[in-house]
Amino acid sequence: MLSYTLFKMLAWQGIHTCVITCFIVALPTMGEMISKLTLRISGALIGGALGIGSIILCMPHLQNSAAFLALMAVGSFIASWVKTGDDRIAYAGLQIGLAFFLSDLKGYGPTTDMTTARDRIIGILIGNFITYTVFTTFWPSSSYSKILSPLKKVFENIKKLHNAPTPMQALVYLATTQTNLGVTERTLELASLEPLHMRAAMPELAHYQQQTQNAAQLTEHFLLPSQNPYTHLETHG
Template structure:
């Protein structure tokens, strides 16, 4: 019953992920308890020996729990399974029924929960993943027009990227996601996230150069050359994001209207005044090149139960 309640989280992929962590942590904790019960506990006759037995198990569970958020729950389960098997009573006991009953109960609870979530009441997050990717593109577009340097922008962008990466990891665990030949969509999402990370770093560099140039009257011409490109690029990225939020068939890459603007910017950069801050123009060109290399969304004509 407790297992069914614990793994009943929003999203089929998140539920599967938590079930796997619960099973893995429980098995490791149970094996540790079984080893200690059979080989160490019969030779312990003091509190010091008891501490020497349990400290390694506590250290292992604490190390796992303090790690990545994706696997930290397994550390809690290691300690919980070990403690319940070793300290169920106030005195040592060689009865292994507690260990057996806990493993059996968890496996039964996960089996029931998986059948309910997978067959009777599936809650796929494929569409949520696509909307999360679209919101990332909208976020990048808003940062390009107007360009404003903020101290917390870099950290905020990484948080958004990490949240989407976590959602992708959960969606990839959904049974219907894998059983419907969706490896191409998983690869497409991973490529988009990788490209967005590069764009986030390049955009932060651009914001830094832009803030330095906007404060210097001698560098206004370079800012004027970069502004039309960034404005058009922002509009193109917003169009891409809006198409991604809808039911996409095949979304074209971000490329239209940018070629001529890049030519105009390069010709204008030959001016002596603009040449003093070529760093801003180079950052702008780098950002445009990254966005133009963003792949189009694959065709969704194939049946897709996940809703992506």
């Protein structure tokens, strides 16, 4: 409501992204929200910079539609390359593409209007600021409480892994361990992104990080052929 009220008061149509941003980045925990808003800001800035840069440097030299399509293909490639990457950065690729296309595809052909990219970025920054302020002030929810559950499952599965009766069962436990380990590592990353005053209420965070590193080393240790108790059986089977 704050974003919508500000949007209406300013009567600035171009910053409508401030309202959209509040819906997109409002996630259950502060860590998830900060991760999302960081990707949204960085993607919008990169896409906007690409769009404005292409308007200034490339548009005046385009002679036909083929050249314009080639320019769009380059921007699309950059955005899609980021989008198909790791989940930690994929959302930034979507924002790069949106900002780039909104800047350079405003009409049915090349454009010289750079206000769209500027307004979009300003709207995103306003929306992120409002969302961050509201969530950190009124109802901050931390990722810290979600760390212990998958971490316990990791060590439970490591114990089962070392006592597995068959190679197939060991592979099942190993896969489950890796899955829970990935969840734990990601939750730790999100907790580490949270504001300083929230991290001050995480007395066991460093301990959880160390335990996660130990679990990862134990799992990697089991993957070594020389340490796998089933390697000898499979070789002579």
